[in-house]
Amino acid sequence: MAKLEEAEDLNLTPIMNMVLVLIPLMLLNVVFMEITVIEVTMPQRSAGAAMNNGEPPKRLQLFISQQGFTIVEGMSSLPAKGECPAGGPTICTIKETAEVETDRHNWLELYNTLLEIKQRPDWTDHDQIEIVADSSVNFGVLVKAMDIARYQLVPRAEQSTATKGKMMKSWSELNEALAPLVDATDADGNSAKMALGMFPVVVLGLPTVSN
């Protein structure tokens, strides 16, 4: 009887202490993903934009296909860059056999080309880009294209001091880059530091036929 009473007399304090240490450690290792959203619009009619006092509408379009990107500035598409074949997309793919579809495209060239357009005086105030893709282009590529087109970027160290985006020299520089924070007014009319946009307003068009 006495032995039984002794067996019941367990001291749980060390276990409690251990659990108390383990649980915060485990909680620290849990990754909670932060969900954000990208705002887009889609016109109700696919007809061309209205003429502006007889002038062709000012539009910047980005066509995404499995072969690369075609950029249309106003009414004319930009010629093929670098070693891309003439008559093909403005920026062709660089790793056609890459397993992940986002790895096939030349994002560095796309960013630099869009920034070069944005920094021209006649495009500085233009905020909108129309993105149209082949039917087969996947959502991941679309998200990446929007990320590239929506923000101007600078090297990480210059984020708080830069007032405009910079051309990126390498992939690693692009991957590490951040949007410069500039004084702006938010939707509620309050002044705040906000990421500097390139073409932040994204309009999606109807898909083109897959090749």
Place this chain on the structure above:
Amino acid sequence: MKRLRAKRKAKRQHDEGKNSLTLNSMMDMMTIILVFLLKSYGEETFVILPNTDVPISVAETLPEDMTVITVNKEGIFMIRERILDLEEGGRVSGNFKKGGESGLIIEPLEAKLRQEVEKQKSIAMASGKTFEGDLTIIADQQTNYRLLVEVMQTAIGTEFKRFRFAVIKGGMQESGRYAAAPDYVIPN
């Protein structure tokens, strides 16, 4: 008799000692965890279904509480309700679309969205607000552009006009790639 009384007293003291296990630390721990989890759960406005590999983006706009459609490898869902299954290659069968294979309007989704619009309008009217027509789309990384456009065109036909793509916040390097934990379910 005295011996028996002393024995009882000793037993009572022994039992009292056993019951005096301190639970303060455990209570503290439970309180911290509870507050932490409640805060985390309260911040989420929608659910990411399993098998939905949401891409990563540098976008920083926070989501709002609104109508949510999920498009993943299996089908199209409204919140957790399956609206229709997808064919091989992530396409909607022509039988479910107005105009067959080349059509852009998905009929079962259109019917469901019309019901949702009516519901949202009556909620807005009751609370003295106006129906804004906001729709959030949670899409799998592999969803093809045509299917996305079909979903959006169907929604446009039912008075939705502002769209948001849900993404997981990350850096430029991870942008457009798979989420780290595809089966992770964000609690509602």
